[in-house]
Amino acid sequence: MITGAGGMMGSHLAEVLRGEGTQVLPTFFQPTINMGTVDPAISFTPLDVCDREAVRDFIRQHRPSEIYHLAAQSLPTVSWTDPWRTARTNIEGTINIFEAIKEIRAEDAGYDPMTVVACSSAEYGASLTPDRVPVTEDAPLLPLHPYGVSKVGQDLLAFQYFYNHELRCVRARIFNCTGPRKRNDVVSDFGRAIVKAMKEGAPVRHGNLETQRAIIDVRDMVRALIALARRGTAGDAYNICAEKAFRISEVLEMYFEAAGQRFPAEVDPALLRPSDEPIIFGDIAKIKRDTGWAPTIDIRQTIADVLAFEKDQYERHTA
Incomplete structure (x- = not known):
């Protein structure tokens, strides 16, 4: 399952997963790309992650083994003018994913998906000083805009659901990523x-x-997300960045x-x-060590x- 598959990263991820023969369930709400540029063989399902019941019903119906939670209001510039939507989409949407998994697990103890939560380098904020980069995952989270604050909330919610409810997840702290279809970077x-x-x-x-900026290609980013879903340590945070x-x-x-x-x-x-x-600029020694991934x-x-x-x-x- 991919939330936010109507974005640059999610659409490329859907194409790669389908190409490897994986059954993929891409969902979207308000696309930020031209959907006509995506492989027409991929079938997208509308899904608002802020709709609690719709999220629960979708996960209950399909029981995905991997969930890539990419849906977000992802523009720092927009977060200055609309912090309300930014916080609601990014924080409440994440709660809805984890609450759905928790509820389904109460009915089916064997349901144990891995969720990759798309977090952000924006969480580091004021920690990103020239003397402290490349920044490591244990640096203080000191965001400098509402988007960064919302991503800290998303990140810590993922840890809390792992710690309190043993829901498997990894926190992918994504640095600047670009490629064909990207907008507003x-x-x-x-x-x-x-x-x-x-x-x-x-x-x-x-x-x-x-x-x-350390800017990573979307094709490298997609490989990193898949590597984290399959080889990352549950509960941990990982930087994904160019070198x-x-x-x-x-x-x-x-x-x-x-x-x-x-x-x-x-x-x-x-x-x-x-x-x-x-x-x-982020240090990627941890994801390299745990998954074998590296940008190419x-x-x-x-x-x-x-x-x-x-x-x-x-x-x-x-x-």
């Missing part, structure tokens, strides 16, 4: 901006170029290289946040693939 924003610059002569608009951090200015330079030319660039005040972690895709390959995807989308919508 720096890599996909740059991809679309570069295409507009190429096709329309528009300047490349950007936010803070001085922050540093090198880059300044956002460097990411923009990589796009110019991929495009084969430079374009005018200018600051967009709308892309500047009230607070921004100077560096986001270079960021330049990711950028090339995102640029190709955005070119294709532009041409399709302007044809």
